[in-house]
Amino acid sequence: MVKVKLEHLTKRFGKVVAVNDLNLEIKDGEFMALLGPSGCGKTTTMLMIAGIYKPTKGHVYFNDVCVDDLPPKDRNVGMVFQSYALYPHMKVFDNIAFPLKLKKLPKDEIREKVKKVADFLEIGHLLDRKPAQLSGGQMQRVALARALVKEPDIFLMDEPLSNLDAKLRVVMRAEIKRLQKRLGITTIYVTHDQVEAMTMADRIAVLREGVLQQCAVPDELYLKPRNMFVGGFIGSPPMNFLDCSLVEENHEHYLDLGVFKLWIPPDIADLIMKNASGSELVLGIRPEDLKVTLTLPPEAKEAGQKSKVQAIRSEIYVLEPLGKDVIINTKLGDTLVKVVAPPTIRPSVGETIWLNFDLDKMHVFDKKTELAVV
Amino acid sequence: MITAEGYRKLIWKAKIKWLIGNIIVYSIVCIPLVPIILMYGWLIAQAFSGVCISSLIPQKLTLKNFYFLTGPIYWGGTPLYKSYWPLVRNTLLLALGTTGLVVAITSLAGYAISRFEFKGRDPLLKSVVVVHSIPGVLFLIALMYILNTIGLYGKGFLTLLSVIIIKAGLESPMYTWMLKGFFDSVPWELEWAALVDGCSRFTAWRKVVMPLIFPGIAAVSIFAFLSGWGEYLLVLTYITDRKWYTLSLALSELTYQFKHVDYGMLAAFSLLYLLPAMIFFLLTQKYLMTMRIVAYKG
Incomplete structure (x- = not known):
């Protein structure tokens, strides 16, 4: 088993910086997800770990040994590609056996190992087929088998589920997670799908344009995003961002959002003043953290009054029913705000609702640096 | 309405x-x-x-008209060649030799040009087209001089060998271009997978990339074979020893003077000369027609 450490890892292609000064440690047996939009450098990072790309700067360590000069074939990594990269001219058996044949294992042993892993992944009946004769899900399993059969120290997966249909993706998500836990192989999983990362990974590293934004366990990422990018990227529908500024009136502090003000307690105000670079701020609140009521609830007060929960009156703009929930789109000033409401509330377009802002669930960011200040 | x-x-x-x-x-x-x-x-x-x-x-x-298959070839009543078969052997040697050499060179060069970044790659690619557009005749004298200097001119089999090398040299650049297209179409991921699975760069080329561009190799082989089979100018210029004449040379000799031409024999001779080209084409036309790689993803 292997612990992977990335130290000041940088990769440039000409003038394009794909990965910039990445520091990351992946513990032995850990399931680490590299999450980010396409072109954020996550695949490049993975290829550097596999040894296919040489870092422009920085180093990759396996168990504290620098492996920069180790060719890919000697790193003992198993890799699953987005396109599966099965060898089209070989049968499934030969595809899976390929890494073993290169190791020059005896034929009987190869046959035994291939059969074992194929049965394990329930593709034992497909061994005589060519990859072109398989469905997406089957190809995916063959790719997994080929990566697993060599008993790798590190498992690298590059968007392995993105070519599957939505239903199968959910199934395979759970299976890959179970597989990883059962085998205990250090796994690095690249994805642009935050749901995949959240559901599968022990820890998630969020990347943006080659720069690490935050690396944390899923809950922390969700509850305490370090900046606006992470806040907006994790969670669906994404976090609402509202421009605001900090104002002081009669020794009380308020967040001025233009159309209304929110009272904030002195301790939060102090934090904001200490951490923010200027007075321009962004209020972030998740659609599921904004409570919708048809009347002003007893525990809340109207926005601008001293209360932990403050409510603002708003009009429904569009409704997006999801079955379980309904997403209410409403406008605060010119900003469209999305709110997830339970099915018990079924308002109609144009109706007036109360949006309840809970101070505990609000995120405040610095508009300039985009960093969280509270 | x-x-x-x-x-x-x-x-x-x-x-x-x-x-x-x-x-x-x-x-x-x-x-x-x-x-x-x-x-x-x-x-x-x-x-x-x-x-x-x-x-x-x-x-x-x-x-x-096919009498020459079993005896000497006559021209105007005198035997011009003792037998037909050495001509076939020489032509085959030239065609197969060219094919082998061209495939060996272009499959490596095409891969290198497709996959490696190196200084002068683009000028090299462009010059291939330019050089190819220069008529080969222009090189005849220079090549003659070179062959003479290194002592390969008029040396029987060695001269045929040098014709093979010259022919392969003239053909290779264009086929390298052609194969580069095939190599380009092999996804990087397949090669990466091979490297991760334990291949060296060379094994990945041999075991994963080459089988995938087989249609391209087949096409190049056919073109190279046919061009070697039909080669006339180089053979005419450099091969002086009649023992190493090829079919194209013999055919042209047989048509030198109208009064001696035996049209029946000439037609039979030409028909047989055509035959391998036809057979080769029929056997491999499906590769020629599908000059692209299909079926990677399902």
Whole structure:
């Protein structure tokens, strides 16, 4: 088993910086997800770990040994590609056996190992087929088998589920997670799908344009995003961002959002003043953290009054029913705000609702640096 | 609104248009084919005719035009070649040798140009096209000088060997270009997978990339074989020893003077000369026609 450490890892292609000064440690047996939009450098990072790309700067360590000069074939990594990269001219058996044949294992042993892993992944009946004769899900399993059969120290997966249909993706998500836990192989999983990362990974590293934004366990990422990018990227529908500024009136502090003000307690105000670079701020609140009521609830007060929960009156703009929930789109000033409401509330377009802002669930960011200040 | 009668009229019109269009297209396709078909037709008819014919209908059916397969080849009553078979051997040597050399060079060079970044890669690619557009005749004297200097001119088999090398050298750049296209179409991920699975760069090339571009290799082999099989100028210029003459050279010798030309034998000779090209093409045309790689992803 292997612990992977990335130290000041940088990769440039000409003038394009794909990965910039990445520091990351992946513990032995850990399931680490590299999450980010396409072109954020996550695949490049993975290829550097596999040894296919040489870092422009920085180093990759396996168990504290620098492996920069180790060719890919000697790193003992198993890799699953987005396109599966099965060898089209070989049968499934030969595809899976390929890494073993290169190791020059005896034929009987190869046959035994291939059969074992194929049965394990329930593709034992497909061994005589060519990859072109398989469905997406089957190809995916063959790719997994080929990566697993060599008993790798590190498992690298590059968007392995993105070519599957939505239903199968959910199934395979759970299976890959179970597989990883059962085998205990250090796994690095690249994805642009935050749901995949959240559901599968022990820890998630969020990347943006080659720069690490935050690396944390899923809950922390969700509850305490370090900046606006992470806040907006994790969670669906994404976090609402509202421009605001900090104002002081009669020794009380308020967040001025233009159309209304929110009272904030002195301790939060102090934090904001200490951490923010200027007075321009962004209020972030998740659609599921904004409570919708048809009347002003007893525990809340109207926005601008001293209360932990403050409510603002708003009009429904569009409704997006999801079955379980309904997403209410409403406008605060010119900003469209999305709110997830339970099915018990079924308002109609144009109706007036109360949006309840809970101070505990609000995120405040610095508009300039985009960093969280509270 | 269009009535039922209106629709019928429109359909009728569309049908007529389709018919006229087809007639035009097929005429354009067929007219240029006529002289070609006439030529081949005459060749076949004449090869089996006992007298000289000027139509496509064979007369006095006979196989005697093929006499040279078992004895010397006569030209105007005197034996010009002792036997037909050394000519075949030499031509095969030239064609297969060229093919082997061209495939070996282009499959490595095409891969390198497709996959590696190196200084001068783009100028190299561009110069290939430019150099290829220069007529090969221009090199004849220079090559003659080189061959003479290194002592390969007029040395029998060695000269044939040097013709093979020259031929491969002249053919390779264009086929390298062609194969580069094939290599380009092999996804990087497959090669990466091979590297991760335990291949060196060379093993990945041999075990994963090469099998995938087999159609390209097949196409290059066919082109190289046919061009070697039909080579005339290089053989005429450099090969002085009659023992190492090829079919193309013999054919041209047999047509030197009209009064001596035996049209029946000439047609039979040409027909046999055509045969390997035809067979090669028929066997491999499906690769020539599908010069691209298919079926990676399901």
